[in-house]
Amino acid sequence: MSIFVEDPLKLKQWVTDWLLNYLSEDISRLVDFISLTPEPVDPFSIKTQAEYEAYVRDNELRTLNDELVKGYQELLIANFLYLNGIPYTYEARYVSKRRIEIGFDYKPDFHIDGTHIYIEHFGIDRAGGTRPDIDAHQYNEDIKSKRTLHIKCRTTLVETFHYEWVEETLTSGLEKKLKILDVEFNPINSEQLLEQLQSTGKIANWSDLLLKALSSIRVERLDYDSMLARFQRANISQPQKYTVLLNALHEAYVQELHEQNAIDFDDMIIRSIEAIDKGLFTPKWTYVLVDEFQDISTARMDLVKAIIKRGPTPSLTVVGDDWQSIYRFSGGKLELTTRFDELVGLYTETKLQKTFRYNNSIADTAGLFIMENPEQYKKYIVTHTKVDSSQVYMLDDKVGVKDGLYQRVVEVVSKIKSVDSTASIAVIGRYNYLLNESKAALVKNRLVENVSLWSFHKSKGLEADYCILIGFSQGKLGFPNENIDQAVIEALLPALDSYPHSEERRLLYVGLTRAKKKSYIIGDPTSPSAFINELLAPKYEVNIHSKAFQELYRKKFKCPNCEEGYLKLINGKFGGFYACSTGKGCRVGKARVCTECGAPSVDNRGSSDCNNQDCRHSMRICEQCGRPMILRNGKYGEFWGCSGYSTQDDQCKNTSKQ
Ligand SMILES: Nc1ncnc2c1ncn2[C@@H]1O[C@H](COP(=O)(O)OP(=O)(O)OP(=O)(O)O)[C@@H](O)[C@H]1O
Missing domain, CATH: 3.40.960.10 (VSR Endonuclease)
Known part of the structure; x- marks a missing residue:
């Protein structure tokens, strides 16, 4: 095996050296490279001030x-x-x-x-x-x-x-x-420039980008043409320049492995396929079982296919969960699961819908959350363990207190230990630095025994009695991770479903379902991430154990018509609606579900307005019957027409001008 496999830092150093060499050979390459990073963005394509602020925040323009x-x-x-x-x-x-x-x-x-x-x-x-x-x-x-x-x-x-x-x-x-x-x-001159690029850390950033690109090229088995095609399809500006650069990097890498007389993991797979195809090895297995199939890559699938093709007509069984596909960055191709028949062939399906790990509360919250993405399969998990109340908690990170997050972690661990002294506990974070800091705080308080520290990715397949989920801030180092500056890498990776943050959503699903008993989510109420905001909605039935989060929750779900009431989601015969928790005493009666954010939307004259101050979406409604109005195209241009027009027994013909 190559030294690069055993020591990733060596690979990074090699990429950095290659880049420095490549750039110093020709000054025009240097100028080109500068124009490639960061990727150009047309500000006129950004619609709102908030969107622009997020762009500047998440893409350090240095x-x-x-x-x-x-x-x-x-x-x-x-x-x-x-x-x-x-x-x-x-x-x-x-x-x-x-x-x-x-x-x-x-x-x-x-x-x-x-x-x-x-x-x-x-x-x-x-x-x-x-x-x-x-x-x-x-x-x-x-x-x-x-x-x-x-x-x-x-x-x-x-x-x-x-x-x-x-x-x-x-x-x-x-x-x-x-x-x-x-x-x-x-x-x-180019020497001065290279020196400046190194001292400002630019070369190191570029090496990171190249490293990721190289890994995608390897797992996706891309050549010059397929790379160029992907960049063009993804509307990457200057696709040719990127392709030339990355192709040169890939060729140099292959050459380097050759000189080392060594292979890497991708080579292992590729060479195995070759060995089988050339008849150097004949597989004898009659049963082939693949676990974690939702994360299988193109190259690995090619190996499975070769084993089947050259083997004694074996039967293939794959086990996977499309809700838990989280390894796209290393080539995981969810499509192979969701389009199994098209891409692999005829099959019979067995659904594993019963869990022996977590209870119905965790199953309901996590299941609702994952199925928000309409592209995930609909599944209703039955749980062996049943509870009567919610076992998912939302806590804050002690707003304004330095290292409040880690203090909160210590507090929760200590509380769990006081009631369940031998329980297993896991702290799960989006980034390693969160775990390192948590560990340091736990060690300091002598609480680290029986506590595991996992990244969300590493937590896959593992379990603990109690899980504490951390790191839900906004932006580039947040959860969901809103890093959008690497469109180039995105273009090289396997296709992603179109739902926003879909992979990050699956990652949170994995984290939420690691706990056998209770899951604790610690968030920052002063800048809650999109996931935290979403989980505050009543349908998730999360226990909000934080004044600051209750305040946020209050803003969204407070009944606008009475002092005491909160709007609660009811699943009615004709779909969801919100009703005031005080019951019939409150005049507001019912509220609609906002089509944009899912919070309550309260009817006013001619419109229904979202109660969530961050959303404020306004939906036009019919003044005569209260149904939503729809923008239609008529002989004389666009007009608003009542959606009750097509209802047979209670037709409404109300229209108004655009
Ligand atoms: N038939 C069973 N009866 C009792 N407990 C079971 C049974 N099957 C599995 N378990 C327990 O349920 C837990 C989850 O099982 P396992 O890790 O195999 O699930 P999984 O489907 O791989 O989960 P995931 O994909 O979410 O990681 C484990 O603690 C396991 O011991």
């Missing part, structure tokens, strides 16, 4: 000079200045401290040091249009006041625009504009 900037196009300008040896300051103070009409301290995007030249990048298209969440009129007015201010203060304003980026003239245009002003260009 220049070659190590400044954090606020937009991808600003990053390109900063890098252009840096590569051309033009000293600049990002968001420098302006000569005048005067506030311009719009009322903020004016800081132009860039100042060319030692000159009166400033650069402003304006996010407008040729018609003056802006990002959808920005008021275009106001933005254009601001542009005018900035121009006036520069004239008044006798400074030179160089303007660049979003549309130049679209037209691919952003940096070439800037070059012309600066040369006219006699700005001196001293392009940086």
